[in-house]
Amino acid sequence: xxxxxxxxxxxxxxxxxxxxxxxxxxxxxxxxxxxxxxxxxxxxxxxxxxxxxxxxxxxxxxxxxxxxxxxxxxxxxxxxxxxxxxxxxxxxxxxxxxxxxxxxxxxxxxxxxxxxxxxxxxxxxxxxxxxxxxxxxxxxxxxxxxxxxxxxxxxxxxxxxxxxxxxxxxxxxxxxxxxxxxxxxxxxxxxxxxxxxxxxxxxxxxxxxxxxxxxxxxxxxxxxxxxxxx
Amino acid sequence: xxxxxxxxxxxxxxxxxxxxxxxxxxxxxxxxxxxxxxxxxxxxxxxxxxxxxxxxxxxxxxxxxxxxxxxxxxxxxxxxxxxxxxxxxxxxxxxxxxxxxxxxxxxxxxxxxxxxxxxxxxxxxxxxxxxxxxxxxxxxxxxxxxxxxxxxxxxxxxxxxxxxxxxxxxxxxxxxxxxxxxxxxxxxxxxxxxxxxxxxxxxxxxxxxxxxxxxxx
Numbered sequence: 298x299x300x301x302x303x304x305x306x307x308x309x310x311x312x313x314x315x316x317x318x319x320x321x322x323x324x325x326x327x328x329x330x331x332x333x334x335x336x337x338x339x340x341x342x343x344x345x346x347x348x349x350x351x352x353x354x355x356x357x358x359x360x361x362x363x364x365x366x367x368x369x370x371x372x373x374x375x376x377x378x379x380x381x382x383x384x385x386x387x388x389x390x391x392x393x394x395x396x397x398x399x400x401x402x403x404x405x406x407x408x409x410x411x412x413x414x415x416x417x418x419x420x421x422x423x424x425x426x427x428x429x430x431x432x433x434x435x436x437x438x439x440x441x442x443x444x445x446x447x448x449x450x451x452x453x454x455x456x457x458x459x460x461x462x463x464x465x466x467x468x469x470x471x472x473x474x475x476x477x478x479x480x481x482x483x484x485x486x487x488x489x490x491x492x493x494x495x496x497x498x499x500x501x502x503x504x505x506x507x508x509x510x511x512x513x514x515x516x517x518x519x520x521x522x523x524x525x526x527x
Numbered sequence: 528x529x530x531x532x533x534x535x536x537x538x539x540x541x542x543x544x545x546x547x548x549x550x551x552x553x554x555x556x557x558x559x560x561x562x563x564x565x566x567x568x569x570x571x572x573x574x575x576x577x578x579x580x581x582x583x584x585x586x587x588x589x590x591x592x593x594x595x596x597x598x599x600x601x602x603x604x605x606x607x608x609x610x611x612x613x614x615x616x617x618x619x620x621x622x623x624x625x626x627x628x629x630x631x632x633x634x635x636x637x638x639x640x641x642x643x644x645x646x647x648x649x650x651x652x653x654x655x656x657x658x659x660x661x662x663x664x665x666x667x668x669x670x671x672x673x674x675x676x677x678x679x680x681x682x683x684x685x686x687x688x689x690x691x692x693x694x695x696x697x698x699x700x701x702x703x704x705x706x707x708x709x710x711x712x713x714x715x716x717x718x719x720x721x722x723x724x725x726x727x728x729x730x731x732x733x734x735x736x737x738x739x740x741x742x743x744x
Binding site: 325326327328329351374375376377378379384387396398399400401402403404406407419420421423424425426456467468469470471472473474475476522523524525526527 | 573574575576577586589590591592593594595596598600603609610611612613615616617619620650651652653654655656657658661662688689690691692693
């Protein structure tokens, strides 16, 4: 037996994403953000997207290109502190923003990937983030229901992948990517290195190939992946 | 940075006990790392998926894939680990963090903390602050005693949206060390050349005084 080959081109992988799709994007700041795939989303002029990502990158980088190009209707995120443009667009009503506590965003995505409908938590229960969410009693304590998150597509960045889609991430570039890989109908990965089947030791795989649909090799990185000199 | 701020950071660092797992929030708390010696046994955690944070690196020496939650380029130390965001917050919510140090807009005498939103002015989202404030075993705040306009940040009740209720144990300011007790704010230490009267005037709630001499830092 031999594992299937899922390699494809960036253009065709992104072309399959329809307008109006819900798209999860990996990354926390620069590490893990699929900058080249984001550029391709902009180039193909996608409209009306719901983006799920930890942050909106910085002004002039990554998610900000999607915002400026008018591709985004709604953003589900935890923090926009480094992107003044995103905050301005939110305040002006040009995009809808749903804020989550960061660990709740992670856990809602993990739950979606695990086939669960919701999670029960007390995070944010005494804050405005807990307002309006259904309450339940669990073992004598009040908790609330947070719905699970799934997406039509997850677009992720890996340090290494094989053609079947077994993935390894580098350092803090892992963040939300293994969770999003489980929680989307279609998972598209850009990888810095494309290695042969068997080159990744089975014990070292971070995301197993069955979660991944398309693998795109990006032999050269753009400047956006580099160290940000603030 | 002012001498008073540097002293409050150095004083806060002395509350980190050997063996602790600690998360240092963005702002003044991040600076605490500069007061932890290379041989001091402590495990620093960052929300974006790392334990065992080493020194911050200059841009020329940085690894593009290795940042802390505030975006600073950090380094690993022997024994560091990387993990995903769900694992990172499982660590927080299951009580594995002995201590978190956070910034604040307001702290109330009942331990309520507001540090993520000023309606109409500043609303970037809370990031991982809610889980840290709600679930770390000990929550301390590092802040200036008053805001830029001179208004007190230590209040009877918070006026801004809460990050978490009843979570703060101790506050380090440029004027004093203050504990949150069932009776309210209790003065523990004074910054050098600051008087009790000055602290009382700059605090927007009752301040309980200790018996006897008040240590200085």
